[in-house]
Amino acid sequence: MKISEIRVTPVAFRDPPLLNAAGVHEPWALRTIVEVITDEGLSGLGETYGDLDHLQKVRQCAQALVGVDVHHTNEIYRRIDTLVGDVVSDLHGLTGVATKEKSVDRVFATFEVACLDIRGKAAGVPVVDLLGGRVRDAVPYSAYLFYKWAGHPGEPDDRFGAALDPEGIVEQARFLIDRYGFQSIKLKGGVYEPAQEVAAIRALAEAFPGVPLRLDPNASWTVETSIWVGKELDGILQYLEDPAVDIPSMAAVAANVPMKLATNMCVVTPAHLPPALEQGAIGVLLLDHHYWGGLTRSAQVAALCGTFGLELSMHSNSHLGISLAAMTHLAAATPNLTHACDTHTPWQDGQDVVAPGALRFADGAVPVPDGPGLGVELDRDALARMHEQYLACGITSRDDTGYMQRFEPAFSTRRPRW
Numbered sequence: 001m002k003i004s005e006i007r008v009t010p011v012a013f014r015d016p017p018l019l020n021a022a023g024v025h026e027p028w029a030l031r032t033i034v035e036v037i038t039d040e041g042l043s044g045l046g047e048t049y050g051d052l053d054h055l056q057k058v059r060q061c062a063q064a065l066v067g068v069d070v071h072h073t074n075e076i077y078r079r080i081d082t083l084v085g086d087v088v089s090d091l092h093g094l095t096g097v098a099t100k101e102k103s104v105d106r107v108f109a110t111f112e113v114a115c116l117d118i119r120g121k122a123a124g125v126p127v128v129d130l131l132g133g134r135v136r137d138a139v140p141y142s143a144y145l146f147y148k149w150a151g152h153p154g155e156p157d158d159r160f161g162a163a164l165d166p167e168g169i170v171e172q173a174r175f176l177i178d179r180y181g182f183q184s185i186k187l188k189g190g191v192y193e194p195a196q197e198v199a200a201i202r203a204l205a206e207a208f209p210g211v212p213l214r215l216d217p218n219a220s221w222t223v224e225t226s227i228w229v230g231k232e233l234d235g236i237l238q239y240l241e242d243p244a245v246d247i248p249s250m251a252a253v254a255a256n257v258p259m260k261l262a263t264n265m266c267v268v269t270p271a272h273l274p275p276a277l278e279q280g281a282i283g284v285l286l287l288d289h290h291y292w293g294g295l296t297r298s299a300q301v302a303a304l305c306g307t308f309g310l311e312l313s314m315h316s317n318s319h320l321g322i323s324l325a326a327m328t329h330l331a332a333a334t335p336n337l338t339h340a341c342d343t344h345t346p347w348q349d350g351q352d353v354v355a356p357g358a359l360r361f362a363d364g365a366v367p368v369p370d371g372p373g374l375g376v377e378l379d380r381d382a383l384a385r386m387h388e389q390y391l392a393c394g395i396t397s398r399d400d401t402g403y404m405q406r407f408e409p410a411f412s413t414r415r416p417r418w
């Protein structure tokens with residue numbers, strides 16, 4: 001089953017003004033959709049970041065993969081490793097440092113997912129079966145709360161409304177839980193003074209007793225502030241995500257707070273695991289196949305985490321249904337991924353490049369799609385429409401900070417901020 005063609009299509013979709021430590025989400029989020037087609041006429045789907053420098057690398061690598069068998073992912077990795085010469089970093093900086101290895105893994109991941117989609121279709125089995133088979137029929141996700149403006153400046157309010165204080169955050173949680181049935185809650189912090197974010201978590205604990213809660217300020221706090229927050233939220237947080245900026249400061253926090261620390265920022269590539277383990281910096285790793293090198297490599301990292309006593313959750317950026325399907329197959333096949341995963345799906349509010357039906361939420365969980373491969377089909381009209389949106393929207397790389405500075409020129413992403 002040799003690759004005969006790869007189509008790479010950047011797309012844009014509406015995104016609400018979600019606030020984070022880097023600034024605020026722009027009106028359009030970007031993704032790149034990859035279709036790998038084989039000489040036998042089977043095709044597979046991948047989804048990845050839409051930032052221009054990453055898109056260019058995906059395009060360049062796509063050409064170099066024609067002729068490779070879809071089973072030969074080592075050869076696919078080798079070719080991509082040769083081509084991805086320099087480091088690609090996120091402008092928003094919310095997924096940790098950029099390294100050469102991570103840049104290669106980020107490009108490779110989308111092709112690996114598409115190859116697994118093809119291999120599943122060829123064998124007549126879902127991708128989860130290529131990863132060892134399901135250990136759960138449905139994958140729990142958490143309600144991913146954000147402080148947010150009522151709407152983008154100059155536009156009408158969106159359907160989610162404003163959430164600028166603890167009451168607004170509780171209201172947002174109710175809105176998402178009523179619609180999706182989520183049974184865990186994550187609050188994106190690093191936006192307001194830590195005391196306000198502590199108050200928001202306390203308000204959530206009161207409104208949703210017994211529901212696991214997490215807080216993620218994206219490395220906005222000093223070690224001292226992180227320890228203060230950790231002690232304030234003793235017995236309330238399930239885990240505290242990336243309070244401090246690097247492995248040594250996370251280790252200093254971990255030694256002094258009662259709950260486990262989680263990360264998708266200080267451990268983002270295999271080379272970060274040994275120092276993080278040695279220093280006891282984290283108790284939970286947020287996997288993300290988009291930068292951990294695809295589904296198979298993520299499963300290997302998960303096994304390693306099991307060996308070394310790290311718990312697992314899953315990280316998410318703004319994404320569409322191909323990614324949600326891939327995340328769900330991976331999580332369904334990963335026995336030690338016991339925490340509910342992050343997803344931005346509710347914020348995309350039904351916009352998608354995949355045909356409706358295969359993916360749905362029931363009680364906050366996504367049942368593993370049954371069809372062969374990823375189990376999702378491309379909606380070509382939606383793809384064309386979202387590509388037109390990409391061409392028209394004028395955004396080519398995510399820049400939460402630049403967008404925020406249009407409204408608050410003094411806004412700074414200094415870390416730690418508090």
Ligand SMILES: O=C([O-])C(=O)C[C@H](O)[C@@H](O)C(=O)[O-]
Pocket residue numbers: 018019020094095188216218264315316317318342
């Ligand atoms: O640390 C995290 O969980 C993230 O960085 C997830 C997303 O990037 C989130 O912060 C966002 O989209 O603003």
Ligand SMILES: [Mg+2]
Pocket residue numbers: 216218241242263264265315
């Ligand atoms: Mg995080």
